[in-house]
Amino acid sequence: MAIPLIEGQAAEHVLADKGYDSDEIVMAIEAMNANPVVPPRSHRKTRRTYDKHLYKERSAIECMFGNLKQFRRIATRYDKLATSYLAFVYVGAMWLWLK
Incomplete structure (x- = not known):
């Protein structure tokens, strides 16, 4: 594929x-x-x-995506709207960057 x-x-x-x-x-x-x-x-x-x-x-970059999956909300995609999900991905990425 x-x-x-x-x-x-x-x-x-x-x-x-x-x-x-x-x-x-x-x-x-x-x-x-x-x-x-x-x-x-x-x-x-x-x-x-x-x-x-x-x-x-x-x-x-692959490790960053793996670290983002530690946030349960991102890993399981609880959000119904794509914009809400993307917003939380941004929050998670900022959290990892500031950490």
Whole structure:
């Protein structure tokens, strides 16, 4: 499902984890004139290079979303309206930033 997800999107870089390290996905990313930032799996015979600094940025964002899920209201999405939910995501992000 990764290829249909990125089709038609415009990006300079596409960041993904090792689970998306396949030749088809990497070729689809390169076909859209983007740089794939996908670390190679350990069993890959020919190693590809990737931007390790940019991948660490992805990891920091993923950890932030994981920390946001410590707020029960965000994790279970109690709010009926998307604007109310987004407002509490902002409050949670501010709480984590100030912490």
